[in-house]
Amino acid sequence: MDTMADRIKAARLKSGLSQAELSEQTHLTQQMISKLESGRSRSTSAIFAIAKALHVSAYWLWLGADSNFHQGSNAAFFDDKSLSDAWLLLSDQQRDEICKYILQLSQYDPEK
Numbered sequence: 257m258d259t260m261a262d263r264i265k266a267a268r269l270k271s272g273l274s275q276a277e278l279s280e281q282t283h284l285t286q287q288m289i290s291k292l293e294s295g296r297s298r299s300t301s302a303i304f305a306i307a308k309a310l311h312v313s314a315y316w317l318w319l320g321a322d323s324n325f326h327q328g329s330n331a332a333f334f335d336d337k338s339l340s341d342a343w344l345l346l347s348d349q350q351r352d353e354i355c356k357y358i359l360q361l362s363q364y365d366p367e368k
Contacts, residue, residue: 259295260298288302
């Protein structure tokens with residue numbers, strides 16, 4: 257599965273949920289779920305809600321590359337506490353680099 261769209265659809269099918277059921281659980285519209293699964297949208301604003309509903313790692317849904325975070329793994333779901341704890345373990349320089357990266361991502365134009 258090469259794309260986030262492929263991984264969302266595969267995880268939804270494996271979970272036995274319809275797009276409508278996933279939309280109810282995530283508070284997204286069914287149209288948005290369809291757009292995400294078809295690749296017509298690459299919005300990641302609801303990636304945590306989707307991952308939680310599908311019982312997969314948000315990391316795997318988004319990036320898919322690391323086998324430690326693949327669907328069905330025992331990897332912990334990235335929640336606020338685990339992210340907060342990890343953040344506190346980082347050096348000031350690492351935090352600065354992450355903040356710069358997030359700012360770069362927020363300027364990403366999905367239409368390109």
